[in-house]
Amino acid sequence: AQKITQTQPGMFVQEKEAVTLDCTYDTSDQSYGLFWYKQPSSGEMIFLIYQGSYDEQNATEGRYSLNFQKARKSANLVISASQLGDSAMYFCAMRESLRKAGTALIFGKGTTLSVSS
Amino acid sequence: EPEVTQTPSHQVTQMGQEVILRCVPISNHLYFYWYRQILGQKVEFLVSFYNNEISEKSEIFDDQFSVERPDGSNFTLKIRSTKLEDSAMYFCASSPGQGSNEKLFFGSGTQLSVL
Numbered sequence: 511a512q513k514i515t516q517t518q519p520g521m522f523v524q525e526k527e528a529v530t531l532d533c534t535y536d537t538s539d540q541s542y543g544l545f546w547y548k549q550p551s552s553g554e555m556i557f558l559i560y561q562g563s564y565d566e567q568n569a570t571e572g573r574y575s576l577n578f579q580k581a582r583k584s585a586n587l588v589i590s591a592s593q594l595g596d597s598a599m600y601f602c603a604m605r606e607s608l609r610k611a612g613t614a615l616i617f618g619k620g621t622t623l624s625v626s627s
Numbered sequence: 628e629p630e631v632t633q634t635p636s637h638q639v640t641q642m643g644q645e646v647i648l649r650c651v652p653i654s655n656h657l658y659f660y661w662y663r664q665i666l667g668q669k670v671e672f673l674v675s676f677y678n679n680e681i682s683e684k685s686e687i688f689d690d691q692f693s694v695e696r697p698d699g700s701n702f703t704l705k706i707r708s709t710k711l712e713d714s715a716m717y718f719c720a721s722s723p724g725q726g727s728n729e730k731l732f733f734g735s736g737t738q739l740s741v742l
Contacts, residue, residue, distance in 0.1 A: 543729070545730060545731075547733075552735075553716060553735065553736055553738075554733065554735045554736070555670070555718060555720075555733035557730045557731070557732070560730055601669075601670060603670075605729070613675075613683065614660070614672040614675055614683050614685070615660075615672070615720075615731050616672060617662075617669050617670040617671075617672075618669065619668070619669040620669060620670075
């Protein structure tokens, strides 16, 4: 079974608009972390935002926010005021059992975001 | 800002040859990882390494793969006898410790092409 599901292979948005990238996850652990990474066409993996399973507030980092709905096991990324430079692949990822050191970060298949002017 | 360094950025090899991909993690990090990404696809976990031993590995990480930290700075991934399907981008990553907001810092990757 997929641990991380990103159902949107591609998303299109106009500059200055907001966009939501979907992510659902599957875990039986009570303690876990959720991450979003951005991969531009140059290929590097850039960390965007983190949400811990016990965090009561939704995480925010500048124009990025994470809409965390624990009961639904969803962790959607919201990008406000899209910019052309936001065009990239976006990966949702999860780490289970934060108590265990070195636990692998498992990625979803990614969503390609295209921002147009 | 400190970064994870990977060399080479591109590696071309013949099928059946051995390759070694090199990484220099961030100096005060304790946990090291290798991931791979076949073109346009998901980023797949290969192996994690802590305290000079493998702490976790995926089913992809079979006997053809090995990892080593030969000195205090380098972390290497060896593929003993490359196959065509090993062609991918290989990412090294490191993380500092057991903090609850422990993110992985990724290198810029090595693009491996097996001919």
